[in-house]
Amino acid sequence: MSRAQLTAALALLLPCSFAFHATAQVSISPPSLKFLSQVVSSTSPSQTVTLSNVGHTTLTVSSVAASGGYSVANHCASVQAGSSCTIDVSFISGLIGTTAGVLTIADSDPSSPQMVDLSGIAVSPLTMSPSSLNFGKVAIGTKSQSKTVTITSNGAAIAIATIAASGDYIQSNNCPATLSAGQSCTISASFAPTSSGTVTGALSVTSTASGFGFAAGLTGTGTGTVVSQVSIRPKTLSFGSIGALDFTKRSKTITLANVSSTTSVTIQSVSVTSPRSSGTDDYQIASNRCQGMLAPGAECQISISLGASQFFPIRSSGTVTIVDSDTTSPQTVGLSATMLPEVSIRPASLTFAPQPVGTTSASQIVTLTNNFDDSGISLLPLSVSGDFIVDGTAGSTPCGLSPGLNPGQSCTLGVSFAPNHTGTINGEVSFTLYPECDPELVIIQHEPCPAAQTIVLTGTGQS
Numbered sequence: 001m002s003r004a005q006l007t008a009a010l011a012l013l014l015p016c017s018f019a020f021h022a023t024a025q026v027s028i029s030p031p032s033l034k035f036l037s038q039v040v041s042s043t044s045p046s047q048t049v050t051l052s053n054v055g056h057t058t059l060t061v062s063s064v065a066a067s068g069g070y071s072v073a074n075h076c077a078s079v080q081a082g083s084s085c086t087i088d089v090s091f092i093s094g095l096i097g098t099t100a101g102v103l104t105i106a107d108s109d110p111s112s113p114q115m116v117d118l119s120g121i122a123v124s125p126l127t128m129s130p131s132s133l134n135f136g137k138v139a140i141g142t143k144s145q146s147k148t149v150t151i152t153s154n155g156a157a158i159a160i161a162t163i164a165a166s167g168d169y170i171q172s173n174n175c176p177a178t179l180s181a182g183q184s185c186t187i188s189a190s191f192a193p194t195s196s197g198t199v200t201g202a203l204s205v206t207s208t209a210s211g212f213g214f215a216a217g218l219t220g221t222g223t224g225t226v227v228s229q230v231s232i233r234p235k236t237l238s239f240g241s242i243g244a245l246d247f248t249k250r251s252k253t254i255t256l257a258n259v260s261s262t263t264s265v266t267i268q269s270v271s272v273t274s275p276r277s278s279g280t281d282d283y284q285i286a287s288n289r290c291q292g293m294l295a296p297g298a299e300c301q302i303s304i305s306l307g308a309s310q311f312f313p314i315r316s317s318g319t320v321t322i323v324d325s326d327t328t329s330p331q332t333v334g335l336s337a338t339m340l341p342e343v344s345i346r347p348a349s350l351t352f353a354p355q356p357v358g359t360t361s362a363s364q365i366v367t368l369t370n371n372f373d374d375s376g377i378s379l380l381p382l383s384v385s386g387d388f389i390v391d392g393t394a395g396s397t398p399c400g401l402s403p404g405l406n407p408g409q410s411c412t413l414g415v416s417f418a419p420n421h422t423g424t425i426n427g428e429v430s431f432t433l434y435p436e437c438d439p440e441l442v443i444i445q446h447e448p449c450p451a452a453q454t455i456v457l458t459g460t461g462q463s
Contacts, residue, residue: 025055025081026109028116033103035091035120039155043071044091049103049116051076052084060108061085067383067432068101069093070118076105093122100454102430104383115385117428123154126179126205128216132317133203135191135220143170144191149203149216151187153179158207166273166319167201167332168193169218193222194327200236200334202273202319213276217317217334228328229260237320239306239337241371249307251286254320254333257299265294266325270302274318274335282306283318283335290322306337340371343405343431343453352417352459363414365395366429366455370405386427388457389416419461429455 029050038044053059058081064074069092076085089103101118129150138144158179165171170192175185189203201218237252258265267290274283286305294300304320318335346367355361384390392400395412405411419425431453 025053025057025059026107026111026114027052027054028105028114030116032117032119033089035118037121037123037154038091038093039125040093040096040122042093042155044093044120046073046088046090049087049089050084051079051087051105051107051114053079053081055109056081061105062108063106064103066101066103066118067430068118069095069099069120069122070101070103072103089116089118091118091120093120096122096124100430101432102383102385102428102454113383115383117385124214125153125155126158126207126214127152127154128203128205128214130216132217132219133189135218137221137223138191138193140193140196140222140224140226142192144220146188146190149187149189150184151175151179151205151214152184153181156181161206163187163203163205164273165189165201165203165218166271166321167218167330168195168199168220168222169201169203171203189218191218191220193220194329195226195228195331196222196224198235199332200319201332202317202334204273204275206276213274213281215273215275215317217336219334226328228326229258229263230265230324230326230328230331231257231259232322232331232333233257234333236334236336237304239335241338241340242306249286249305251303251305254302254304255299256290256294256302256322256331258294258296260296262296264296267291267294267300268323268325268329269321270323271321272304272318272335273321275316280307282316282337283320285320294324304335306335344369344371345453345455347455349456350415350458352457354460354462355417355419357419357422357461357463359418360389361417361459363391363394363416366413366415367395367410368399368405368413368431368453369410370407383430384415384427385430386457387417387419387421387425387459387461388427388429389418390414390429391416415455415457417457417459419459422461422463425459425461427457429457 033047035044059079061076064072064087066072071090073088079085099120103116105114106112133147135144160175163173169189171187171189173187193199198221202215204215206213233255239250270288270290272283272285274281284305286303288302290300290302316337320333322331323329350364352361391414394414397411399411399413
């Protein structure tokens, strides 16, 4: 018989004024930990959780584990009555953004497991604000007013290797060779269109020392009439949404055509402006057949590849620039991609109607979808906090209590509410991804892993 069923049975036997309440002998302080923002892939100073035995018998701690990008140093084993022990928790940021996790403590108390919510924020080593500039309509042959982008070093000092603007854009800056921690500088950009229509570009900053590169998207529209013998299709390349930690290389093709029937075009260079992730350009030229002379009526192809990594940004903007003998040179093609969460959860939160204490609500169904390209992704451990119950057999395609997902696969979980006291009760279901978040890599080798995936739960217990 489950704890919820036992409580319900006792409630029928006892008057309301003598409701049964188990007295916990464990006190956890604090109930949650929040880590300050830190640079991605670094490890935070540890924070301490204190477990106190407020009962009259010895408490045995059988396991302590943290999900998501967190590691623990556990000093708890056997805790005498009236004594306490400590658990040190560190945040190992793996992906840019907010990382949620749960510290789960299993012990001999009836209230086991005890859970502590964990949260931390990982930021890029360098930020560019704003992340994009739109210059609006500008006449061909003129130059727009300048707009500025501020870059800031969020961690250690960053040696700036290059600052460049692609396409029909011009930049100037007051940035030093090395940007100290917390220091900012300004880049001014302007738009000087050489062709009509939308022109995309990128303002890029590279740093050899950090292994990272950064880019802000640039957009403007040239107005007026210009005669060109060059046609490019498509004008932009979108690689769509990419799964996190997806190392699959994707390629897309640009076609450049000489639409003149009498005059050849000389192609001088083809280059890519790209942010860098883990020391590698996000966008690269996979193959280039556009070199030298392009005869009248002929066309050639350029293949652009995208290789994502665990530090792939939420949005990645780049530009292909083609310099040739045409009057509209250089021609540009904008590049873009976005990163999906490791696992999509629909819905991401559940709210339960008021439920009498000692009873269990009907299940609400949650659908999990794997956005990884790898097979055998496992969501472990599955833990639940608050007065909520997870049913791995519910829904049309049950996940089970140890969900394993293949590429693109979805499965369902049922979540029900079994309040043990009156008032608002919050909780969450938390998953950690394996093998990407193997305990040995996190705890021993201090490797980053993806953020825990969570479903936020809320309910109200009624008397």
